[in-house]
Amino acid sequence: MKLKYVLFVSMLMLGFSCNEKKSDKIIIGVSMLSMQNEFIQQVADALEKSAATSQVELIIVDAERSSLKQVEQVESFISQQVDAIILNPCEFEASSPAVDKAKKAGIPIVNVNSSTKSKPDAFVGSDDAESANMAMELIAKKLGGKGNIVMIQGYMGQAAQLDRERGAKTVLAKYPGLKLLATQTGEWDRAKSMALMENWIQSYGDQIQAVFAQNDEMGLGAVQ
Missing domain, CATH: 3.40.50.2300 (Response regulator)
Incomplete structure (x- = not known):
């Protein structure tokens, strides 16, 4: 920016x-x-x-x-x-x-x-819906159009969160083989997203094939 x-x-x-x-x-x-x-x-x-x-x-x-x-x-x-x-x-x-x-x-x-x-x-600012669309398309391509995804969202109700969710779900609607296994807010925060990812791993284990994080900080938290 x-x-x-x-x-x-x-x-x-x-x-x-x-x-x-x-x-x-x-x-x-x-x-x-x-x-x-x-x-x-x-x-x-x-x-x-x-x-x-x-x-x-x-x-x-x-x-x-x-x-x-x-x-x-x-x-x-x-x-x-x-x-x-x-x-x-x-x-x-x-x-x-x-x-x-x-x-x-x-x-x-x-x-x-x-x-x-x-x-x-x-x-x-950026086009949040379009950036989310591009990211989810990349996930769809990597998974071959089939697999389970978890989504880490930003502050609920903020325009960036709403638009990125909308952009991602537009792509999910095109691929019946992709399933949104779980979605929850990480509040744009690395530490909170790491804790959330740990909980999901305990709950779903290797059922998770991909993580869609609505910003880079949360993505880094999920990787940790």
Whole structure:
């Protein structure tokens, strides 16, 4: 993901240059899904690094996986009269009010890495359904279209989880010989996914022919 592009899009949405402001800097509020997640922390670090080379001041806060807290954080950004908001949504549905409130206040909002039901001014991220489709097609090819699969999912209700599940199941529907033996959340976390995989191995043993993990951290946990 191009984090400089995220900042560029945020500033572009403002419709004015830094020189036209009373302040020398553009202030952008950033609400992140969970700073306990390694990938999300890396995104936040990269945003700060990019901001350091721009006329941008970031206010980064941790939603701690709570969509309610995330909405409250956006309300706080609105009260602080930030120039733009970057949102890393907790949930597809429940984080949507954050987008609605920002747009109603006339503050540009950019969603990063995950989407919401309400449409932001811009979105920066990948096509989760397509990437899951490609990964499951590879599994289907490796198994010759027949075998048992377990699926480790991300945070339930987050757009990335929903879209990756949808993309994977689209492929499963094409191969009657493929069976989804079990599915459960690993919360995008390596350690939790390792524990989950250990439980599945105890329950299913060599019945498991493949593991579909919705991100690399969980995949590494399953391998361990």
